[in-house]
Amino acid sequence: xxxxxxxxxxxxxxxxxxxxxxxxxxxxxxxxxxxxxxxxxxxxxxxxxxxxxxxxxxxxxxxxxxxxxxxxxxxxxxxxxxxxxxxxxxxxxxxxxxxxxxxxxxxxxxxxxxxxxxxxxxxxxxxxxxxxxxxxxxxxxxxxxxxxxxxxxxxxxxxxxxxxxxxxxxxxxxxxxxxxxxxxxxxxxxxxxxxxxxxxxxxxxxxxxxxxxxxxxxxxxxxxxxxxxxxxxxxxxxxxxxxxxxxxxxxxxxxxxx
Amino acid sequence: xxxxxxxxxxxxxxxxxxxxxxxxxxxxxxxxxxxxxxxxxxxxxxxxxxxxxxxxxxxxxxxxxxxxxxxxxxxxxxxxxxxxxxxxxxxxxxxxxxxxxxxxxxxxxxxxxxxxxxxxxxxxxxxxxxxxxxxxxxxxxxxxxxxxxxxxxxxxxxxxxxxxxxxxxxxxxxxxxxxxxxxxxxxxxxxxxxxxxxxxxxxxxxxxxxxxxxxxxxxxxxxxxxxxxxxxxxxxxxxxxxxxxxxxxxxxxxxxxx
Numbered sequence: 001x002x003x004x005x006x007x008x009x010x011x012x013x014x015x016x017x018x019x020x021x022x023x024x025x026x027x028x029x030x031x032x033x034x035x036x037x038x039x040x041x042x043x044x045x046x047x048x049x050x051x052x053x054x055x056x057x058x059x060x061x062x063x064x065x066x067x068x069x070x071x072x073x074x075x076x077x078x079x080x081x082x083x084x085x086x087x088x089x090x091x092x093x094x095x096x097x098x099x100x101x102x103x104x105x106x107x108x109x110x111x112x113x114x115x116x117x118x119x120x121x122x123x124x125x126x127x128x129x130x131x132x133x134x135x136x137x138x139x140x141x142x143x144x145x146x147x148x149x150x151x152x153x154x155x156x157x158x159x160x161x162x163x164x165x166x167x168x169x170x171x172x173x174x175x176x177x178x179x180x181x182x183x184x185x186x187x188x189x190x191x192x193x194x195x196x197x198x199x200x201x202x203x204x205x206x207x208x209x210x211x212x213x214x215x216x217x218x219x220x221x222x223x224x225x226x227x228x229x230x231x232x233x234x235x236x237x238x239x240x241x242x243x244x245x246x247x248x249x250x251x252x253x254x255x256x257x258x
Numbered sequence: 259x260x261x262x263x264x265x266x267x268x269x270x271x272x273x274x275x276x277x278x279x280x281x282x283x284x285x286x287x288x289x290x291x292x293x294x295x296x297x298x299x300x301x302x303x304x305x306x307x308x309x310x311x312x313x314x315x316x317x318x319x320x321x322x323x324x325x326x327x328x329x330x331x332x333x334x335x336x337x338x339x340x341x342x343x344x345x346x347x348x349x350x351x352x353x354x355x356x357x358x359x360x361x362x363x364x365x366x367x368x369x370x371x372x373x374x375x376x377x378x379x380x381x382x383x384x385x386x387x388x389x390x391x392x393x394x395x396x397x398x399x400x401x402x403x404x405x406x407x408x409x410x411x412x413x414x415x416x417x418x419x420x421x422x423x424x425x426x427x428x429x430x431x432x433x434x435x436x437x438x439x440x441x442x443x444x445x446x447x448x449x450x451x452x453x454x455x456x457x458x459x460x461x462x463x464x465x466x467x468x469x470x471x472x473x474x475x476x477x478x479x480x481x482x483x484x485x486x487x488x489x490x491x492x493x494x495x496x497x498x499x500x501x502x503x504x505x506x507x508x509x510x511x512x513x514x515x516x
Contacts, residue, residue, distance in 0.1 A: 129300050130338030133331070134352045134404075135324040 025139075025218050029147050032140040039145050046149030050111040054157055061106055062099075062161035066168025069093055073169070074177045083177075087184040088191030090169035095192060095201045096258070099162035101249050104208035107150075107157060108241035112216040115146050116237040119220025120230035128221075143221060147213035154209025155202045162201070200258035207252065208245050215241045267292075270466055272459050276311075277438035279430065281451045283485065284461030290444040291335060293459075294410045297442065298332050299323040310408070328356070331406030335413045335444075337397040339385040345372070345396050346381035349403050356404065371399040376425050390417035398426065402433065408440045409433070415447040423447065427454055448488055460485060 073089040119142060122128050128138040166188065173179040192198065216237045223233035252258055267289045274280040282290045295301045296308055299315050308315050315326055339348045349368040353359055359367065372378055375395040385393060398414060414430070415423045427450045433439050445451050451458065452471045460467045460474060460482060467474065467482050474482055 125341070126334050126336055126338040127340055129295075129298075130332075130334055130340070132300060132324075133298055133327055133334075134355070135327045136352070136355055137320075137324070 051153035062164030066165030070169035070172030087188030120223035150213030158205035278456035
C-alpha cells in the first residue's frame with residue numbers, strides 16, 4: 001500500500017516536473033520567435049512539410065467524414081421528417097466539433113509524430129549539439145519554425161477538412177439521397193453563425209495547433225539519444241497529443257461554448 | 259563528473275597548454291569524449307572549474323556560452339553534420355550564420371577546407387551518402403571552417419584508411435604549427451597520437467596520468483606502458499599492486515583548462 005502511494009507520488013512529481021519543463025521550453029520558443037533572424041525560409045519549409053504534405057489525408061478524411069455524416073444524418077432525420085435540416089446537422093457537427101478535433105488527431109499522427117522523430121533523431125546523431133558548438137541555438141533554428149508552422153497550419157487544415165466534409169455531406173445528401181441542393185445550402189447557411197461557429201472553430205484549431213506543436217517539439221527535443229528514445233518520443237507525442245486534444249476540447253467547449 | 263548515479267570521473271584535474279596538441283587517451287567509457295563535451299559546455303560537471311582561455315564556463319548561461327563557443331571548433335565522433343544539407347551547405351552554414359561573407363567568398367572558403375581534407379569533389383553529396391571516413395573528414399572540415407583558436411576532435415582517426423589517417427594527422431599538425439591552434443584530440447590511434455601529441459592525458463580507472471609522449475613511454479606504471487604498447491587483453495587488475503599506488507597518479511593537479 002505504502003509502495004503504491006510512493007509510486008503515485010513519484011508519478012505526480014514527474015508530471016509536475018514535466019509541466020514545468022514544458023513551460024520553460026515554451027518560453028524559450030517564444031523568446032526565439034522574436035529574436036532575429038526570423039528564419040522565414042525554415043518556417044515556409046515547415047509549412048510545406050506540415051501543411052501541404054498533410055493535404056491529401058485531410059481532404060480524403062474530411063470528405064469521408066462528411067459523407068458518413070450525410071448518410072447517418074439523413075437516415076436519422078428522415079424518421080422525423082426533418083431531412084431538409086441535413087445541411088445544418090452536417091455543417092454544425094463539422095464546424096463546431098469534428099473539423100478541429102479530427103484534424104488535430106490526424107495531424108498529431110502524421111505531422112506531430114514526424115516532427116518528434118525528426119528532432120529526436122537530430123538529438124541521437126548529435127546534430128543539435130553540433131549546432132550548439134557552432135554557436136547556433138537549436139531552439140531558434142530547428143524547434144521554433146516547426147512549432148510556429150504547426151500553429152499556423154492547424155486552422156487552415158481544419159478549415160479545409162470542414163469544406164471537404166461539407167462537400168461530402170452535400171454529395172451524399174443531394175447526389176445520393178435526392179435532397180434538394182438549395183435546401184441543403186440554405187439550411188447550412190441559416191444554421192451556421194460566422195462569429196460563434198466559424199471563428200470559434202478556428203480558435204479551437206489554433207489552440208490544438210499550439211498543443212501539438214509544443215508537445216511534439218518538446219518530446220523530440222528531450223528524447224534520449226538512442227533509437228529507442230526516438231521511438232518513445234514519437235509514440236508519446238501521438239498518445240499525449242491525442243489525449244490532450246480531447247481533454248482540451250471538452251474544457252474549451254464547456255467553458256467557452258465553442 | 260557524473261551522469262545520474264554513474265560517476266565518470268572524480269576529482270580530475272588537468273591542463274591543456276595553449277597552442278599545443280593534447281591527446282586524451284583511455285579505455286572505452288573512461289570519459290575521454292566527456293572531457294571534450296565539458297570543455298564545449300555541452301555537459302556540466304557536478305562541481306569544479308573549467309577555464310577556457312581564462313574564463314570559467316561552469317554554470318555559464320547558454321547565451322554567454324555561445325560567445326565562448328565562437329572560439330571553439332568541435333569535430334564529433336559521428337560527424338554530427340546536418341543530414342538534410344549537402345556537405346557544401348554544411349560547411350557553408352556557420353559562415354552564412356556568423357559572417358558577412360558573400361556567397362562567392364563562402365564558396366571559396368568551403369572549397370579550400372574540402373581540398374585540405376581531400377574531399378574536393380563531394381560538396382554536392384548528402385552526409386548519408388558518405389562513407390564513415392569521408393564523414394569524419396567532412397566533420398573536421400566544418401570544425402575548422404571558422405578558424406577556431408581551440409579545436410576539439412573526437413576520434414578523428416577512427417574508421418579512416420591509413421592514407422586518410424596520415425592526411426588528417428598532417429593537417430592537424432600543420433594547423434597547429436601554422437596557426438597555433440590549441441587542440442584537444444581524443445583518440446585510440448596510438449601511433450598517430452605519439453607522433454603528433456605535445457601532451458598526453460591518459461585516463462585509467464585508478465586516475466589520470468599526464469605528460470609528454472616520451473615521458474609516458476618510460477612511465478613507471480606498467481599499465482601506462484601496457485596501454486601505450488597496445489598490449490592485448492590488458493588486465494589492469496592483475497598488473498596493479500594494491501599496496502603501492504601507481505606512480506602516475508601523482509602526475510596531475512594542474513588546475514583547470516588553460
